[in-house]
Amino acid sequence: MQPAPSGDALQPLPFGRVTIIGLGLIGSSIARAVRLYMPGARVTGYDADPAVRDVAVRLSLCDAVADTPGAAVADAEFVIFCVPVGAMGEAAASIAAGLPANAVVSDVGSCKESVVEALSAALPGAIIVPAHPVAGTENSGPESGFASLFRNRWCIVTPAPDAPALAVSRVVAFWEQIGAEVETMEPHHHDRVLAVTSHLPHLIAYTIVGTASDLEEVTRSEVIKYSAGGFRDFTRIAASDPTMWRDVFLANKEAVLDMLQRFSEDLSALQRAIRWGKGDELFDLFTRTRAIRRSILEEGQDDARPDFGRAHE
Ligand SMILES: NC(=O)C1=CN([C@@H]2O[C@H](COP(=O)(O)OP(=O)(O)OC[C@H]3O[C@@H](n4cnc5c(N)ncnc54)[C@H](O)[C@@H]3O)[C@@H](O)[C@H]2O)C=CC1
Ligand SMILES: O=C(O)C(=O)Cc1ccc(O)cc1
Numbered sequence: 650m651q652p653a654p655s656g657d658a659l660q661p662l663p664f665g666r667v668t669i670i671g672l673g674l675i676g677s678s679i680a681r682a683v684r685l686y687m688p689g690a691r692v693t694g695y696d697a698d699p700a701v702r703d704v705a706v707r708l709s710l711c712d713a714v715a716d717t718p719g720a721a722v723a724d725a726e727f728v729i730f731c732v733p734v735g736a737m738g739e740a741a742a743s744i745a746a747g748l749p750a751n752a753v754v755s756d757v758g759s760c761k762e763s764v765v766e767a768l769s770a771a772l773p774g775a776i777i778v779p780a781h782p783v784a785g786t787e788n789s790g791p792e793s794g795f796a797s798l799f800r801n802r803w804c805i806v807t808p809a810p811d812a813p814a815l816a817v818s819r820v821v822a823f824w825e826q827i828g829a830e831v832e833t834m835e836p837h838h839h840d841r842v843l844a845v846t847s848h849l850p851h852l853i854a855y856t857i858v859g860t861a862s863d864l865e866e867v868t869r870s871e872v873i874k875y876s877a878g879g880f881r882d883f884t885r886i887a888a889s890d891p892t893m894w895r896d897v898f899l900a901n902k903e904a905v906l907d908m909l910q911r912f913s914e915d916l917s918a919l920q921r922a923i924r925w926g927k928g929d930e931l932f933d934l935f936t937r938t939r940a941i942r943r944s945i946l947e948e949g950q951d952d953a954r955p956d957f958g959r960a961h962e
Pocket of ligand 2: 758759782783784785786787847886
């Protein structure tokens with residue numbers, strides 16, 4: 650067994666009974682991490698897809714997999730929604746009647762403003778402390794999760810100003826105990842930061858892989874055969890889950906469209922520099938961007954995926 654990620658294995662548990670709604674990549678990774686690093690906590694899972702529930706039982710991801718959302722939350726202290734952002738409202742409504750009054754509710758959605766709105770509307774009066782682990786892969790589903798996914802990765806918590814301090818500190822402790830470093834942010838700011846650091850890069854990857862596959866004079870097998878490093882990296886990102894990313898772009902529309910506008914203007918400037926042979930402009934930009942990559946490496950963040958290149962336990 651791996652050592653507990655945040656030091657002392659005897660830390661008090663932030664929550665004794667954790668319910669995970671949605672047992673795909675992120676939900677199943679949280680389940681695995683809680684069972685590994687918080688062995689005293691009881692994990693109950695639920696997924697709307699019966700086939701996913703069957704896999705969760707087969708893999709022993711949870712102490713119990715409930716057949717209904719209501720049963721999943723019956724005695725929960727912490728309920729965490731791990732469903733696509735467009736499904737948050739529906740998932741929250743499905744547990745509303747059974748949610749214990751003092752339970753803390755959270756989520757892992759990739760954008761926050763729309764999710765906060767959906768959760769608050771479906772669960773009026775509930776204690777809601779949203780979060781976003783900035784850790785993942787291009788894979789989805791319960792079989793692709795792993796316990797170390799969140800280790801040494803950021804988790805951004807976006808509580809409302811009037812959220813109870815105790816609930817916020819318990820959610821922070823939860824993420825720290827499964828290995829994440831936690832930062833607090835206002836939801837609107839979160840959505841703008843992630844629009845440029847995560848959402849736009851995914852949009853660019855989807856576009857470039859689509860462009861290459863639409864070319865008439867370059868065959869599909871040539872694209873596959875001769876894809877150099879850069880294109881290969883784009884194909885990894887462009888293999889990400891279509892439902893999840895459709896939902897992210899629709900939910901974070903305003904911030905993504907703003908970043909896309911800025912990106913298009915910068916791309917046009919590069920187009921002009923190439924057309925008019927302005928090598929110094931290209932050289933200056935590439936020098937600046939190289940420095941950013943080097944700063945990321947100096948911070949030890951060499952890949953969005955944890956323990957990249959090492960075996961997952
Ligand atoms: N994939 C990634 O790298 C990351 C994803 N996220 C966020 O995590 C959330 C989950 O993403 P993944 O785990 O990657 O997706 P996934 O596709 O692997 O799993 C989502 C699961 O939710 C279930 N589901 C959908 N609607 C439901 C409902 N109403 N009730 C119960 N279950 C329902 C699906 O059946 C599926 O099993 C998304 O909001 C995403 O934005 C956050 C960080 C990284
Ligand atoms: O696989 C990758 O490169 C990712 O970028 C994973 C990822 C996807 C969505 C998030 O909200 C956070 C992380």
